[in-house]
Amino acid sequence: MNELRRNLDLLASKGSRYLRRFALKGAMERAWPLVGIVALLFPLGYFGYRCYDIYAAFQATAADASFSLVPVGWGLLWTMLIALLIPAAFWLLLYSLESRRYHGAKESLARAWPVVFLLAIAFPVGYFVSYLFQVLGQYATVSYGFSPFLSLAVLLAVVLVVAIPFVFIGLWAFFGFSFGRVDRQTSLALFDRELGLKDRLQSADEFRLKEQATPFEQAAITDAMPHAEQALQTRLANIEIARPAMDTIKWPLVFAAMFIFVLGLSTNGLQFEKSTIELAMVSPDDHVDPNESEEDVKPPVFPDEKSTEQDVPEPDAPVAEEQKPTEMKKATEATNSESSLAESEEAQSVPQQTSESGLSASASKQNQPGQAASNIAGLGNEKQQEEEVAKKKESKKSKPEKENDSKEEEKDDSASGIAGGKGTGSGKQSASTEMLEQHSRSREDDFDQDVDQESDDEEDEEQEAASAAKPMLNQRKAPVDRQLTPSGVGFEENEELNGRGGPGGLKKTRGVAAMLLGVPMPDKLRSQINVGRIKVQRERSIPIPNQVQTTNSENRGQMDDSVGTFSRTELKPWMRDVAKKYFLDLRQNNNTEN
Amino acid sequence: MxxxxxxxxxxxxxxxxxxxxxxxxxxxxxxxxxxxxxxxxxxxxxxxxxxxxxxxxxxxxxxxxxxxxxxxxxxxxxxxxxxxxxxxxxxxxxxxxxxxxxxxxxxxxxxxxxxxxxxxxxxxxxxxxxxxxxxxxxxxxxxxxxxxxxxxxxxxxxxxxxxxxxxxxxxxxxxxxxxxxxxxxxxxxxxxxxxxxxxxxxxxxxxxSEEVEIKPVxxxxxxxxxRDVARAVAVPQNVKSYAVHLVMATQPDSRYAPESVSKYTLLGSSPRGVQGLMLAGKVQALLNDRFAVSTDDVQTVAHGVLRHRLILNFQAQATNVTPDQLIDDILEQVKTPHAVD
The missing domain is CATH 3.40.50.300 (P-loop containing nucleotide triphosphate hydrolases)
Incomplete structure (x- = not known):
């Protein structure tokens, strides 16, 4: 017993040492998935720094420099597509198999996921490593003055992307090995497994500690003794480092790769350089509507005026710029400013000449359709709508005086910037909203002191269009007072009060007329007219008697009657003897049993 | 002495x-x-x-x-x-x-x-x-x-x-x-x-033409x-724990149940499953010249003891999942106590 205890102690210590190395392996396995993330940290940080560098350089030389969006290279685009589409296609395939209940195929494909993920991550990593070489070489040249030093870039890249993760693994493994603990049963289980002892050592070690072991437990202890000696002589096989478990890192790294792609696109697409084109920023009107005449083109402004002249226009600046509209168009085409980023940059940097255009710019930035409809002036769609309104008026009006009035009206409106609000500046509004807005605008015009006949005609047209859904709309009056605060005058009757203008007068018909739709809406619900309450009609039927023929009992036939004579085959003598013998035997047997 | x-x-x-x-x-x-x-x-x-x-x-x-x-x-x-x-x-x-x-x-x-x-x-x-x-x-x-x-x-x-x-x-x-x-x-x-x-x-x-005669032995x-000898076979604690884990793994949504069991199983094994694993494991230990049950014995008899105790749901029947496949999953997922891997 003592010998067994000593052997088991030795085995436990031996197994513990071995398993601490095994813990090292486990620690390395657990560290492997983080390697990718650690390796991706540097590109992320670097590109953050790169963006800051570009921004600082731009600030330092903002007076004579400009941003220009360089079209993304095909190589980068392909890289991005591959990196994003491979996991997406793979995921879609898995989803398809799952939906079709092809579990076997799905599982086999799911096992291939690490390979697919590595393929997906290889493209962005390769791209950024190559980009890193390029940028580091340029950076060394510019910053330190010596020639492009590719080896330095390679060294830095290798150190930062490869060596640091390995150092990370080393530290992780060191702590895993140092602080790992292995219990005695686990150490013995290691030898049981390695030598195929079927838990003999574990069982013996457990039974050994019992005060009163059963005979079978005692036999198990005895049985384990030779195996323990054998285990002491055994050298355990070396531990092999398992492959990293890729399942735990797939999604963080995919997102990290996508994020780096976005950063790469933004930093690679933007080039910072000395301004060789004096006019990099142009007004959006110049290229939004190329059919406009040169008179309608608003003059561009220098980029350095962007921050200072948004609110206060400088009348002297456009003079020099108005002379070069064609050059501006060329510059616009060269910078390929059709992208949304460029448009937004330009839209924000466009200096405004008049207060009206300033209002329109602010309204367009707020992206509020209603306000933009009432305030927008100077945009292309507003002009188109003015032209449409003018054509419409020309068709409606026959008198030339009205034409003159309308032209004056247009001029006034274009100068004030209010007339543009009559058009539907935003196409996002629904038809009903537009009609309601037109009605409200027409009511406001009625109470304006400068109202003219043309607006009345326009209102009549609109009311005609909406009269089908709004009964008595022509007789309706505009609200007297839109303010909801009580006037304090009282509730006396007023001729002009119609109950729709707020608390000024007694409430009459408020609400019902306003709730009606301004646009005739066809009935979408098709149903049947209710038939009303169920009516039960009782019909009276007259019973028709059936004629039954009765039969007296004496007339019925007899149920029991003779069946007649059966013909009997005459048996031969030997047949009679057989039958006689059979029945005699049968009777004799019955008598014997009884 | x-x-x-x-x-x-x-x-x-x-x-x-x-x-x-x-x-x-x-x-x-x-x-x-x-x-x-x-x-x-x-x-x-x-x-x-x-x-x-x-x-x-x-x-x-x-x-x-x-x-x-x-x-x-x-x-x-x-x-x-x-x-x-x-x-x-x-x-x-x-x-x-x-x-x-x-x-x-x-x-x-x-x-x-x-x-x-x-x-x-x-x-x-x-x-x-x-x-x-x-x-x-x-x-x-x-x-x-x-x-x-x-x-x-x-x-x-x-x-x-x-x-x-x-x-x-x-x-x-x-x-x-x-x-x-x-x-x-x-x-x-x-x-x-x-x-x-x-x-x-x-x-x-x-x-x-030769008739086979079976003699009583x-x-x-x-x-x-x-039977008494079989019941006397010792069972170490780790084997008991392993058998319990296996039986609990047949019960859907238990902490030891693999995903496949939770997905395809309607009803798992009762405690009779543990009794069966232990009794059959003891016989296996004796047949293998051992005096104590090992986890290998439990694994050997697991299919026979547990396959009729797993009541599968409709999804399993529709996808031709058998209890033996689920038991294979269980044996693969549930690690033996003190396992080093």
Missing amino acids: ADQATTQVDSAVAAQAGHFKQVFHDIRAEVQKMMVGQTAVIDGVLTALLAGGHVLLEGVPGLGKTMIVRCLSDAVHLHFSRIQFTPDMMPADIQGTMVLTETSGGGHELTFQQGPLISNLILADEINRATPKTQSALLEAMQEKQVTVGSRTIHLEEPYCVMATQNPVEQEGTYPLPEAQLDRFLFKLIVGYPEEHEYADIVDRTTG TDGKTIMEL
Whole structure:
């Protein structure tokens, strides 16, 4: 017993040492998935720094420099597509198999996921490593003055992307090995497994500690003794480092790769350089509507005026710029400013000449359709709508005086910037909203002191269009007072009060007329007219008697009657003897049993 | 002195274990005089007999399910009765009933006419053809080893073992066994087709002129002694924990259940599953010349013990997932205690 205890102690210590190395392996396995993330940290940080560098350089030389969006290279685009589409296609395939209940195929494909993920991550990593070489070489040249030093870039890249993760693994493994603990049963289980002892050592070690072991437990202890000696002589096989478990890192790294792609696109697409084109920023009107005449083109402004002249226009600046509209168009085409980023940059940097255009710019930035409809002036769609309104008026009006009035009206409106609000500046509004807005605008015009006949005609047209859904709309009056605060005058009757203008007068018909739709809406619900309450009609039927023929009992036939004579085959003598013998035997047997 | 006593104890235990193994192999050899192949099924039936459990044999017709049980009854020299279950069979037909008999004095009295259930070795052939009412008549006999008819309770003589067969293919006109009865079987053994090289032996033994005679190699008393030996086998704590983990892994949404079990299982094993794993594992340990159960023994008997205790849901049936596949998942997912990997 003592010998067994000593052997088991030795085995436990031996197994513990071995398993601490095994813990090292486990620690390395657990560290492997983080390697990718650690390796991706540097590109992320670097590109953050790169963006800051570009921004600082731009600030330092903002007076004579400009941003220009360089079209993304095909190589980068392909890289991005591959990196994003491979996991997406793979995921879609898995989803398809799952939906079709092809579990076997799905599982086999799911096992291939690490390979697919590595393929997906290889493209962005390769791209950024190559980009890193390029940028580091340029950076060394510019910053330190010596020639492009590719080896330095390679060294830095290798150190930062490869060596640091390995150092990370080393530290992780060191702590895993140092602080790992292995219990005695686990150490013995290691030898049981390695030598195929079927838990003999574990069982013996457990039974050994019992005060009163059963005979079978005692036999198990005895049985384990030779195996323990054998285990002491055994050298355990070396531990092999398992492959990293890729399942735990797939999604963080995919997102990290996508994020780096976005950063790469933004930093690679933007080039910072000395301004060789004096006019990099142009007004959006110049290229939004190329059919406009040169008179309608608003003059561009220098980029350095962007921050200072948004609110206060400088009348002297456009003079020099108005002379070069064609050059501006060329510059616009060269910078390929059709992208949304460029448009937004330009839209924000466009200096405004008049207060009206300033209002329109602010309204367009707020992206509020209603306000933009009432305030927008100077945009292309507003002009188109003015032209449409003018054509419409020309068709409606026959008198030339009205034409003159309308032209004056247009001029006034274009100068004030209010007339543009009559058009539907935003196409996002629904038809009903537009009609309601037109009605409200027409009511406001009625109470304006400068109202003219043309607006009345326009209102009549609109009311005609909406009269089908709004009964008595022509007789309706505009609200007297839109303010909801009580006037304090009282509730006396007023001729002009119609109950729709707020608390000024007694409430009459408020609400019902306003709730009606301004646009005739066809009935979408098709149903049947209710038939009303169920009516039960009782019909009276007259019973028709059936004629039954009765039969007296004496007339019925007899149920029991003779069946007649059966013909009997005459048996031969030997047949009679057989039958006689059979029945005699049968009777004799019955008598014997009884 | 202590070492000498220990040596004597060890030798006695070793003798018991040796006797157990010897009887086991003798019975198997006798059965294999008639049965060709089906070694796993024969071992399973013998394990259940020596562990004190009942067996459900499932297989298509003509594979020798009934033959195994008949040969076994001859080999162990136990009272054997066969019940051919039919849809019109009633509980009284298998348990027995009170009949009116004529006494010697000319009078009449009610006496109990025992049914075929009162025996040592019961072959319940095509048990799923009987109605649940009749199937339920077996519950008390299988669990409590007694039969109650009216006010009379009859204790069945040990060893008592029910070996039922059922055909998995021909399901029309059959009644699936209720879960309560399935749970009472220690093993559910799948009888498969013989191997190619076994067909020649089958032809020779069944169509030749030489009759195979199976000799009794043991008796009921010896069987009971061997059962006691099997129950005395030691079980270490890690094996108990492992068996519990396995049984809990069959229960959907338990902490040890693999994803496949939670997805495809409607009902898991009851604690009878742990009992079955332990009893069958003890027999396995003795057959492998060990005195304590190991996790390998539990793994060996896991399929037979657990496959009929896993009630699958509709999704599993629709996707042709079998209980054996789920048990494979369980054995792969549930690690043994103190596992180093």
